Amino acid sequence: MDSTNKILNKNILKGAWSDAFVKLHPAQMMKNPVMFTVEIGTLVMIAVTCISLFVQNGSVGSFGYNFVITLILVITLLFANLAEAIAEARGKAQANALKKTRTNTMAKRLLVDGTVKMVNATELRKNDIFIVEAGDVIAADGEITEGFASIDESAITGESAPVIREAETDHNSVIGGTKVLSDTIKVKVTSEPGESFLDKMIALVEGANRQKTPNEIALTILLASFTVVFLIVTVTLQPFAAYANTMLSIAALVSLFVCLIPTTIGGLLSAIGIAGMDRALSANIIAKSGKAVETAGDIDVLLLDKTGTITIGNRKATNFYALDGTDETSFARLCAMSSASDNTPEGKSIVELAESLKVSIDDLQDTEVNDFVKFSAETRMSGVDLKDGRQIRKGAWDAIEKWCNIEPEALQAFRDKVREIAEKGGTPLALGVDKKAIGVIQLEDIIKPGIQERFARFRKMGLKTVMVTGDNPLTAEYIARQAGVDDFIAEARPEDKLQYIKKEQEAGKLVAMMGDGTNDAPALAQADVGIAMNSGTQAAKEAANMVDLDNDPTKLLEVVEIGKQLLITRGNVTTFSIANDVAKYFAIVPALFAIGIPGLNTLNIMGLASPQSAILSAVIFNAVIIPALIPLALRGVKYRPMGASTLLTRNLLIYGLGGITLPFIGIKLIDMIVNIFM
Numbered sequence: 001m002d003s004t005n006k007i008l009n010k011n012i013l014k015g016a017w018s019d020a021f022v023k024l025h026p027a028q029m030m031k032n033p034v035m036f037t038v039e040i041g042t043l044v045m046i047a048v049t050c051i052s053l054f055v056q057n058g059s060v061g062s063f064g065y066n067f068v069i070t071l072i073l074v075i076t077l078l079f080a081n082l083a084e085a086i087a088e089a090r091g092k093a094q095a096n097a098l099k100k101t102r103t104n105t106m107a108k109r110l111l112v113d114g115t116v117k118m119v120n121a122t123e124l125r126k127n128d129i130f131i132v133e134a135g136d137v138i139a140a141d142g143e144i145t146e147g148f149a150s151i152d153e154s155a156i157t158g159e160s161a162p163v164i165r166e167a168e169t170d171h172n173s174v175i176g177g178t179k180v181l182s183d184t185i186k187v188k189v190t191s192e193p194g195e196s197f198l199d200k201m202i203a204l205v206e207g208a209n210r211q212k213t214p215n216e217i218a219l220t221i222l223l224a225s226f227t228v229v230f231l232i233v234t235v236t237l238q239p240f241a242a243y244a245n246t247m248l249s250i251a252a253l254v255s256l257f258v259c260l261i262p263t264t265i266g267g268l269l270s271a272i273g274i275a276g277m278d279r280a281l282s283a284n285i286i287a288k289s290g291k292a293v294e295t296a297g298d299i300d301v302l303l304l305d306k307t308g309t310i311t312i313g314n315r316k317a318t319n320f321y322a323l324d325g326t327d328e329t330s331f332a333r334l335c336a337m338s339s340a341s342d343n344t345p346e347g348k349s350i351v352e353l354a355e356s357l358k359v360s361i362d363d364l365q366d367t368e369v370n371d372f373v374k375f376s377a378e379t380r381m382s383g384v385d386l387k388d389g390r391q392i393r394k395g396a397w398d399a400i401e402k403w404c405n406i407e408p409e410a411l412q413a414f415r416d417k418v419r420e421i422a423e424k425g426g427t428p429l430a431l432g433v434d435k436k437a438i439g440v441i442q443l444e445d446i447i448k449p450g451i452q453e454r455f456a457r458f459r460k461m462g463l464k465t466v467m468v469t470g471d472n473p474l475t476a477e478y479i480a481r482q483a484g485v486d487d488f489i490a491e492a493r494p495e496d497k498l499q500y501i502k503k504e505q506e507a508g509k510l511v512a513m514m515g516d517g518t519n520d521a522p523a524l525a526q527a528d529v530g531i532a533m534n535s536g537t538q539a540a541k542e543a544a545n546m547v548d549l550d551n552d553p554t555k556l557l558e559v560v561e562i563g564k565q566l567l568i569t570r571g572n573v574t575t576f577s578i579a580n581d582v583a584k585y586f587a588i589v590p591a592l593f594a595i596g597i598p599g600l601n602t603l604n605i606m607g608l609a610s611p612q613s614a615i616l617s618a619v620i621f622n623a624v625i626i627p628a629l630i631p632l633a634l635r636g637v638k639y640r641p642m643g644a645s646t647l648l649t650r651n652l653l654i655y656g657l658g659g660i661t662l663p664f665i666g667i668k669l670i671d672m673i674v675n676i677f678m
């Protein structure tokens with residue numbers, strides 16, 4: 001996706017200003033209790049300003065002063081709305097760009113009688129089959145049921161390199177609006193019109209159905225209770241003032257109240273949340289909810305697939321080891337035969353290796369084959385049943401050992417070979433014919449360069465990384481140690497992943513996982529943060545709460561960092577806001593009572609010119625701090641990996657201490673400027 005780094009540009013600002021006015025509507029303001037009370041205070045001040053045109057007394061005050069205070073309060077409201085509007089506007093700009101890619105194409109729909117009919121894309125319904133040829137734009141979201149093709153997905157992902165999508169694999173999904181570059185595929189429609197991936201994505205970036213996350217709701221409630229407390233503080237100040245012979249005007253009380261309540265975080269809260277979603281989007285992550293992004297920041301355990309995540313792409317067969325009694329060539333042929341209909345990368349690489357040894361199975365006739373046994377993660381085997389009754393199976397060594405009746409004397413040689421391959425990090429696939437183990441195939445994995453540093457970074461962040469693999473424990477241990485992950489699950493079946501996640505969750509941990517296969521769907525759904533690859537199966541994408549457009553399994557790292565950044569930004573602005581409010585109390589109150597209670601004058605360290613100018617300076621400061629922090633809210637506080645307690649201390653120092661000192665300096669400066677005019 002085209003991610004503009006510019007936080008503010010002219011067009012966005014223009015639209016955002018008018019939105020800021022629209023958002024003044026009480027029905028909208030009510031969603032934000034802190035700012036809503038400011039709006040009520042503003043209405044009170046409008047009334048007081050009107051009255052002061054006719055009546056003049058101590059509590060009503062002068063028209064001019066009331067007018068200025070009212071104006072600043074309105075500006076405060078607009079600034080808060082502006083923050084949200086700017087955050088939303090960036091999403092709207094992205095949505096508009098996406099809408100442009102939504103073209104209405106024609107589709108070659110395949111009818112039941114086998115004929116092809118040209119139809120409009122809007123006429124396609126779920127489960128319809130259509131044919132896409134090289135050069136065609138894919139008319140709807142779907143799964144390839146036949147064939148493979150290279151596809152240009154740049155319209156959606158912004159990535160210009162073509163991708164391969166293939167039937168019967170874990171990367172069989174295609175997206176409407178993308179273009180087939182080569183080959184012909186049959187696609188089964190997976191979404192009804194109007195519910196496509198693109199439609200959902202547009203709705204998402206537009207923020208049309210953005211809902212407050214549980215954390216946001218909790219914080220909103222907390223801020224609302226602060227507001228109530230400060231309302232009481234302000235109201236009880238009045239009898240105290242009367243006792244001290246000080247006249248507090250309505251303008252002073254309303255201003256004091258607005259200064260004390262947490263308007264800074266109140267005004268920036270939703271902008272911070274939207275910006276977090278935006279950052280995820282810029283990383284080509286489609287988060288189905290703000291909650292998912294937020295949860296990512298709190299993750300304790302990361303589950304990562306071995307193949308393709310920790311190791312590069314696919315495993316390849318590199319060696320055939322025939323056991324005693326079988327000659328090399330016939331063993332290679334049997335290996336290839338066992339893979340005749342095995343479309344997994346492993347299966348294909350076995351046929352290729354056999355071909356490189358001049359062994360071909362092109363002469364294998366359909367008439368010889370009775371049944372193909374497809375690979376499944378459950379059985380961890382694949383193979384063929386021949387018409388002559390022979391059964392050929394290859395698979396994980398323990399699965400083959402169970403399937404075969406290996407003679408005790410042969411068992412040792414078999415296990416030795418398996419161990420030898422596994423100890424070097426290879427995957428041993430055993431081959432059995434008619435319940436007899438006749439050899440072992442060596443598959444090799446290559447660990448991704450730079451992956452060790454990534455895991456070191458995770459560790460620094462306090463995260464536990466767990467490698468999950470269907471491989472045997474020896475291979476798994478070797479790869480895990482090389483890559484530097486904290487733990488591994490070997491011989492993992494889909495339900496083992498699910499169990500592991502449940503176990504960690506029961507211990508109070510938040511778990512993230514990335515996956516692409518239908519097999520991964522239950523675990524993706526169970527995980528607190530489940531990321532599916534965009535190329536993955538429909539089931540995986542539906543179960544997950546995020547989709548990665550780049551299909552990059554290491555994206556989990558970025559997602560966690562984006563989540564952490566969101567949480568930290570919100571935490572820091574909250575700390576800053578509350579520290580600010582407390583400081584304002586001590587800045588203004590002594591100034592207010594300086595005349596009535598001369599003793600308080602010693603507390604009036606700031607030496608503000610008059611109670612009026614103290615109040616005025618404080619409301620101005622209170623208003624301008626909101627736009628001053630908009631860039632920080634949108635960009636986010638930079639995240640550096642460190643322990644939670646170091647981070648807390650650091651942030652308290654910067655944002656807490658900063659929050660307490662800044663109002664004293666800011667209000668004093670404004671007071672000096674204001675007094676030039678007063």
Ligand SMILES: Nc1ncnc2c1ncn2[C@@H]1O[C@H](COP(=O)(O)OP(=O)(O)OP(=O)(O)O)[C@@H](O)[C@H]1O
Pocket residue numbers: 305306307308342344346347375376377380381382394395396397427428429468469470471472492
């Ligand atoms: N095409 C195949 N035919 C037969 N057996 C296979 C095939 N592919 C893999 N296996 C065996 O089944 C085991 C489980 O495979 P599975 O795809 O579930 O996990 P994996 O590919 O090893 O692990 P991961 O991809 O999660 O790192 C493999 O370790 C291997 O021993």
Ligand SMILES: [K+]
Pocket residue numbers: 258259260261262263264581622
């Ligand atoms: K405030």
Ligand SMILES: [Mg+2]
Pocket residue numbers: 307470
């Ligand atoms: Mg696999």
